[in-house]
Amino acid sequence: MSCNTLSAWDRQHLIHPVTNFRAHENQGVRILESAKGSWLKDIHGKEVLDAFAGLWCVNVGYGQQSVADVAAEQMRRLPYATGYFSFGSEPAIELARRLVEVSPASLQHVYFSLGGSDAVDAAIRYITHYYNSTGQPSRKQFIALERGYHGSSSTGAGLTGLPVFHQNFDLPRPNQHHIPCPYAYRNPLGDDPAALIAESVSHLRAKVVELGVDKVAAFFCEPIIGSGGVLVPPVGWLKAMQDTCRDLGILFVVDEVITGFGRTGPLFACDAEGVEPDLMTLAKGLTAGYAPMGAVMMSTAVYAGIADGNANDSLVGHGQTYSAHPVSAAVGLEVLRLYHEGGLLEHGQSVAPCFEQHLQDMLDHPLVGDARQRGLLGALELVADKNTKARFDPSLKLHERLSSIAWENGIVFRTFGDNILGFAPALCFTEQEFDILFERLRVSLDSLLEQPEVFRAVA
Secondary structure, rough: HHHHHHHHHHHHHHOOOOOHHHHHHHHOOEEEEEEEEEEEEEOOOOEEOOOOOHOOOOOOOOHHHHHHHHHHHHHHHHOOOOOOOOOOOOOHHHHHHHHHHOOOOEEEEEEEEEOOHHHHHHHHHHHHHHHHHHHOOOOEEEEEEEEOOOOOOOOOHHHHHOOOOOOOOOOOOEEEEEEOOOOHHHOOOOOOOHHHHHHHHHHHHHHHHHHOOOOOOEEEEOOOEEEOOOOOOOOOOHHHHHHHHHOOOOOOEEEEOOOOOOOOOOOHHHHHOOOOOEEEEHHHHOOOOOOOOOOEEEEHHHHHHHHOOOHHHHOOOOOOOOOOOHHHHHHHHHHHHHHHOOOOHHHHHHHHHHHHHHHHHHHOOOOOOEEEEEEEEEEEEEEEEOOOOEOOOHHHHHHHHHHHHHHHOOOEEEEEOOEEEOOOOOOOOHHHHHHHHHHHHHHHHHHHOOHHHHHHHHO
């Protein structure tokens, strides 16, 4: 099929996620044809280095033959098995057991979803059921972070703290609330870890008091804010938020959809601080993007509250046709094996210092105001004035300009609307590939700065 034909069909029929419909029609689609390791190839044969692992998800890299083999074998043996009516499949049962083995000790039960958004949705539904089942029906208020991301479902998008996911969707809902996020670069407190942690704790306590201690159900957070700009809180922040939730008597939910499966160093970001949440949402690296799957991991206390408080032996009315899909579960098991036995988790940790050094080296560029990173999750923030941290005028659409330049220079990363550049390379990324990435990035930023409108905007 010709590229022109595919592009025309794309414009006519395919709705792309999180895009301006008319702008996409005008721009057209970049059609990807194949990939290997950390490299993508488009339909024209152009090769580009993917520094974003697809969408924060292809943690094991592209073209892992063993993953394709187990998926094909599972499709031949049992391509589908419903989880309804007490049916199950070996891969799903084994994956649930393995996740419990490698996750924080508080989490002993697993519900499989299709991705991160519906994992968050499931968590909200189970939390609501839990409080109703345990005689606490007044607990209906949910708190999350400004700039946080918890999916784009009809419910979870309200917990997401990004206005674009609310605009024209009648969100957030009246029972969804947000507190300021730990954004060290733009916080008047500066980068004082203790002060930033204390501020977040104070904001959470104040919001719970404002809503009513007996009215709040849960606090949701990402260990590192992803789509809100890769905002890295100080070490100890996550543990402090957990302890505050315990003290306030509300459930603590950690969204590890992006940070899970080696992205920040350990298998889960929770592991770095000994955090044991009441619920944890997973996706992306769970199957490394090779098949759709997400998960909600749940403590025994929450599970028992639902199980024992369910009136009249009625069903717990939450489920999905493809929950615990055997092919996705088989992929998940092989991906977990690659993280550990395949050495990818260890490799990702070994190259993280190289990644960090490259990010820090970019601070000498006239456009770069901040560099931040944990493990293989990082960002650069572009500013018009390094002294005042002034942002560029949004009308310049700097992120769109840079994205196009970078593609032409053979690299892919995330360019956020507020001119933050997000990086989430696969765990198989090599030091040589980091050299290539940042050499091409510097060239791309130089080209951006040479544009007259951009040059005039820089102090």
